[in-house]
Every structure is written in C-alpha cells, then in structure tokens.
Amino acid sequence: MTDHVNENEVTDGAGDSSGKTVKISTSRFGVLEVSEEIILDFPFGIIGFEKFTRFVILEGPRPGPFKWLQCVGEPELAFVITEPEAFFEDYDVSVTPETLESVKLLDVEKGIVLAIVTVSRQPAGVFANLQGPILLNPEARIARQVVLQVEGYGTRHPLPLRQETDDQVEKDITFEGEAC
C-alpha cells in the first residue's frame, strides 16, 4: 500500500487524505462535496446516455447491496446499482481483450462488476440488467457498460430478495462499507 501521508499534498476542504474535493449537484441529495478521486470516467457513457461521461458512486446511510451511480453534471440522472455476484453466484462476465483494454484492465478479475438496477412498480420488483453490466477499473477509475454476447443473461433479471430488518442486518449479512 502507498503511504498516504504527504506534507506537500495540497488538500482542499475536508482535510482528508484523499486530495482535492469537488462539489457536485444532485437533485436527490443536494450539493455534495466529494473527493476528486472517486470520480469515474465513462468514456463511452452509458448506453442511451452517451453524452454523460462522469459519474460517482454514492453509498446510502446504511450499508447494503445497493448504491447510487450519480451523474456528475446532470443532477437528475442517477441509477441504482448493485454487485450482481451477491445475488447470482455463477454470474460470469467474459469480455474481449479490446473491452478490457478500453478500461485499462489487464485481467477481468481486477475489475469490479456492477449491474444497473431497475426498481419497478408495475410489475413490482427489483430487476438487474445482467446483459449490460458495468465493468469498473477501480484503480484507474474508468468504467464502461459492456454488452455480453453470451446466451442466458437478459436485461431484466428479478433479484432474489428478502425484506430487510435491523436484526437481519446484524445477524445474517455483512457488506463491506465504503472505501473512502
């Protein structure tokens, strides 16, 4: 691990060790001041939203499987995302070397796979898009929505869920919290 202590580092704002902070406007959470180092570059945007190329992942107040993928620059645009392997053990993302290269990954195992979630009222349910996962290089902070060519993964997989209660959070499940 690198040594975070560096007297010459210019910090701006919160005074944490993660360098400069930037303010981003969101329609849901107001203006947030976040570390510049969490901004993700989506050079290809998200399919259907190609012109938006910068996003941040926001964690809710309680640890859980869902997070926000908030657009930087378009306050109203945000997706609910999750890590599909928590729900689908055998979920396998295989991509071409060119796709890996486009997010500067040498090995898919070094990446983090995320799925966009649709919380639908009619029909009611929580669905994950397993055919178009997001492949994130957490070190370079480059991400891309990829399109899987294999059979068996669709855009709308119901997530196997149970209702959350405080007890269950304590006893049955521990999700690692945020990194920053």
Added chain:
Amino acid sequence: MLVLTRSREESIMIGENIEVRVLEVRGGRVRLGIGAPSHVSIYRGEIYRAIQQENLEAARAAEGENTLPNVLPSDVKKSPDSAKKSLPSSNI
C-alpha cells in the same frame, strides 16, 4: 437509409476504418465479418436496443427517488468485490 446489394465475399466500407464483409448467405441468414478499430463498439441491434431501453427505464424509475431499495439478497451468494477491492465511492 442507404441500401446496397452485396454478394458473398463482398464488403462495404463505413468511413475509412470500418469494413463489413458478407461471409456467408444461407437459409435466410447472413454471416458478416466486421473489421473496426477497437474503440468502436459493435452490438447486435436488438441487444443494443434492449439495453438502451432498460437503461432508460432504470433512470426513469429512479426519478424522484432518493432512497435505495430496503431489501437484501435472499441468500448471500458471494461476498461482493468491493469487500476485497477498494470501490471508489462516497457517503451521501
């Protein structure tokens, strides 16, 4: 839409870098070979549109929502990657 007739082993160029070649025509199906720079994304049209549609739906369903689904996996299958790798993120 531009319409061109091509035979087996003939191709078309799209710009200077993209070539689409007809490899085989059989039984109402056409096999195409596509040569394009690696930064060009190539998708089957219906799959691309399905993903686009679902993205639009996901964004629309999240409009005006500021809370995440209050549910958990029915059975935790696998510890998520972010438990092992550093997920760049921030608290709200």
